[in-house]
Amino acid sequence: MAAEIKPATQTNDRFCTTKKPVLLSKLEGCSDEINAAALIPGEDGVISVSDDKTVRVWLKRDSGQYWPSICQCMPSGATSVYYTVETRQLFIGQENGTVSEFSLASDFNRMMPVREYLAHQARVTDIIFAITCEWILSVGRDKVFSYNCTQTGRNIGVFNAESWCTSLLSHIGNLNRLAVKVWALNSLGRFDAQSKHAFVGDYSGQITMLKLDNNGPSVITTLKGHSGSIRSLTWDVARQMLFSGSFDHNIIVWDIGGQQGNAYELGGHHTLHYSDSTKQLISAGEDAVIVFWDMIHPRQETPVWGESDLCQLCNKPFFWNIRAMMDQRQLGIRQHHCRYCGKAICEKCSQGRLSIPSMGFEFAVRVCDPCHNALKDKERPSLATFHDAKHCILSMDVDETSKKLVTVGQDRVIKIWDISALL
CATH class of the missing domain: 3.30.40.10 (Zinc/RING finger domain, C3HC4 (zinc finger))
Structure with a gap:
């Protein structure tokens, strides 16, 4: 079992490093819990969703401060967000189980409704958009994984899990070997657009690997790992390694490509992002610490x-x-x-x-x-550097092109960081 990461102490030189994230801005003003935030690639902007039913698009002004250019009210709490920069499509998951599709204007001052997908009967916990397939994938607290065609609005198929599906993560890579030898995690889903595989995890600690096609999903295998539900999942394309962050205070590195059944543990977060360019795993959690893990060196x-x-x-x-x-x-x-x-x-x-x-x-x-x-x-x-974020982190997003990190805290504050010194 890996140890939980504790907040920084004055006596621990692990936190004493010359390379640190630089806080660029704080985004405040939300009256309820912020569920997620996404950076807008190529723009000084952030999209946030909140339990106060608002979707906000924050843009950087001439003063250097971020102010909402859009504040869209939804019928129920906005619980998840996915933005596709190529087409400016914005997908919002809601408390009532609906996934709403919008199109953002080029100046980011308007969001036009496109379609609504009645994908779930309870809170949507995460969504992804597979642009090559034009499928919108979602998971919810109704224990359902669902995917719909964005061209026709038709539901293609659903998978019923054993308990709440808690999150979903996408990646375009080659997962063909996963059908032969797979390990998995619990509260996340992952989708590969080339081989059309998805990982769907649930609250109980089980993950199911699905093969998706136009006739619906088929189960490839089910996997178990963490003792608590997983918050996030990310993927190393080159080495075919899967990273899972869980509420059991463990990060597990699953060596999928090696096909030897190896798994490595890192101590303690549930929110993850893997940088393919620098081979670093970025993790954060409720201990208010951001960790950059060196994944180049071999692990035991x-x-x-x-x-x-x-x-x-x-x-x-x-x-x-x-x-x-x-x-x-x-x-x-x-x-x-x-x-x-x-x-x-x-x-x-x-x-x-x-x-x-x-x-x-x-x-x-x-x-x-x-x-x-x-x-x-x-x-x-x-093999890691530790940085004090000074707020308990619920979720994060990274734009490797601009080398920015956005964190969402329990304090209802969004922080934007410059991480160019670390990436």
């Missing part, structure tokens, strides 16, 4: 935690092992686990603490005494 798999009624080093009984406690005539002790080897150990046999960056543990974690002795003199350079 985290061990499976051992199960034992006795400490696997000193053989003292754990507190539930009544018979051994009576035989040894001593009180039972609490069980711990070494993060490096996975052995079940006691407190006395795990006095040392070490960071293990290759396993995703950038901060000191519990290791058993033999592993501590083996690792303490080895070089363990950090």
Whole structure:
């Protein structure tokens, strides 16, 4: 299990770096929770959706401040957003289950309604638009994955999951090998426009791989991973690696292309973006920290935690092992686990603490005494940089061309960052 990332402390030099995100602007004024925000590529603009039923298009003015050029009221809370820069198509998911399509004017001062898709019967949690297929894909709290044709408005097919579908992410790449050997995640969906595969995850921690065509979806396989629902999913095109961020405070890197069943853990966020150009994974979460993970260097798999009624080093009984406690005539002790080897150990046999960056543990974690002795003199350079965002992050979006990052906070504030020093 990976450790949860904790907020910055004055004594931890992991946060002391000369390369930092630069805060460019704050967007304030929303009266309710902001659910998502998307940067407008090629423009100094942001599109946000909120529970106050508004869709806002923020543009940078001559003063340097961002002000809404559009404030469109929807029939119900606006829960998700997807913008296609090539065609200026804007898709908005709503609390009532409707997906609304708009066309943005070239000056971003008007949004014209195009079509409404009655895709769900409950809150739309995420949407993507596959421009090459002209399909709008969506997931919702009605436990349904649905996709519709934007040319005709016709519903092509649906898939019923076992629990809430919580998010969806798209990518255009080659996922053909995934049909042979697949691992997956839980609360996200992902779509590949060339092979027409989608990953649909749900609240229970299960993800289903679907093959989509004009006759509807067909199930390829189902996969399980995290112990909590997944918030986001992203993809490394070159190495065919899947990244999942979950509310169980784990990021898992699934080596899909390797077809060996390998999975690597990074400690602790649920909102992700992968930069293909720099081979960095950007993560953020409710601890108000933005992390840039170096994914070029090789990673080690985290061990499976051992199960034992006795400490696997000193053989003292754990507190539930009544018979051994009576035989040894001593009180039972609490069980711990070494993060490096996975052995079940006691407190006395795990006095040392070490960071293990290759396993995703950038901060000191519990290791058993033999592993501590083996690792303490080895070089363990950090493979991530940590930055204080000063607000709890619910979602984010990255425009790699302009090297900007937008974060949405629990404080109902949108922050725009310049990350050119890091990308």
